[in-house]
Amino acid sequence: MAKCDVCGKDESMPYNCRHCGGTYCGEHRLPENHDCTGLQNWNDPSGVFDSGFDDSVNDSGTSRASSITSKLPIDTGPGGPLAYFRGNMTYTFLALMWVTFLAQMIAGVALSRQTQLSIFYFTTFNPEYVWTWFISVFSHGGLMHIVFNSIxxxxxxxxxxxxxxSRNFGILFVVSGVLAGMGQIGISLVQSEPAAVLGASGAALAIMGVLTVLNPSLKVYLYFILPVPLWLLTIGTAVVSLAFIGGGAAGGGGIAHAAHLVGLLIGLAYGEYIKRTRNVRTPNQFQLGGGGPGGPGGPGRGRGPF
Structure with missing residues (x-):
């Protein structure tokens, strides 16, 4: 359940405005119904909701019809195959992760190991390769690695x-992922431990950190079996990471413990900021498939454990 930012009504299926980031009920979901601040950034606020069915309404209708999206061979409208990605950065990042993983498999056959390292891995050998700061966030070391992070x-x-x-979520994901990788590389250099970092674990733990602050009692199912409060899972992750880092093995067991800890700390800090600046209400259990503000209602509502 979430409260509408306008009327305060409890809404089980809230709408998140992709222009201002607010949460609204069905009655106030349209930008003009909640005095959306995003309208101020558009050149023609009075015409943005024009359906476009009557070309006489706007002489520039032909130019609008010739936009880049209208020329794409894929339906980019609300009911098209790309609808799930409209305002849903979570699904967009998941797709990028799997596309990158596919590229890694192809590269594993076509390219040398050294070339793969210079493209997909953030390493202590070449930390100045700026592109690897970002690509490494979406790259993964194996099938189980990407499956776990995806879950x-x-x-x-x-x-x-x-x-x-969605905008703030996107920034959180990329920034936390990059800084987590930098943290792992930095500590590995201090400990004189060669390291090659890749994976979205830092970003995933940043996301978990935000939720821990907003709703520490949120019940999750560890390995889909053991029910534990989220705060306990977070503390356990932090303790394990600190133990390995303190023991001089930031990458012990082939796991980037320093990256995990950095990502988690970023999430906790951002979660505290959100808690202090916004009135956020989070559910006590997961609701899967609700979808975001874009898409045809999401892939169906349901409930399930994690």
Missing amino acids: VIFFFGPLVERYVG
Whole structure:
């Protein structure tokens, strides 16, 4: 359940405005019904809701029809195959992760190991390769690695995105992922431990950190079996990471413990900021498939454990 920012009504299926980031009920979901601040950034606020069916309404209708999106061979409208990605950064990032993973598999056959390292991995050998700071966030070391991160992001991501907005969620994901990688590389250099970092674990733990602050009692199912409050899972993750880092093995067991800890701390800090600046209400259990503000209502509503 979430409260509408305008009328305060409890809404089980809230709408998140992709222009201002607010949460609204069905009655106030349209930008003009909640005095959306995003309208001020458009050149023609009075005409943005023109259906376009009557070309006589706007002489520039032909130019609008010839926009880039209208020329694409894919339906980009609300009911098209790309609808799930409209205002849903969670699904967009998940798609990018799997596309990058596919590129890694192709590269594994066509390119040398050294070339792969210089493209997909953020390493202590070449930390000045700026592109690897970002590509490494979407790259993964194996099938189980990307599957585990995808599960965490799929369950936690939509909740965080709903309450902070898609734009802020996107910034949180990329910035936390990059800084987590930098943290791992930095500590590995201090410990004289060669490291090659990749994966969205830092970003995933940042997302988990935000939820821990907003709703520490949120019940999750560890390995889909053991029910634990989210705060306990967060503390356990932090303790394990600190133990490895303190023991001089920031990358012990092939796991980027320093990256995990940095991502988690970023999420906790951002969650505290959101808690202090916004009136956020989060559910006590996961609701899957609610979808974001874009898409044809999401892939169906349902409930399930994590």
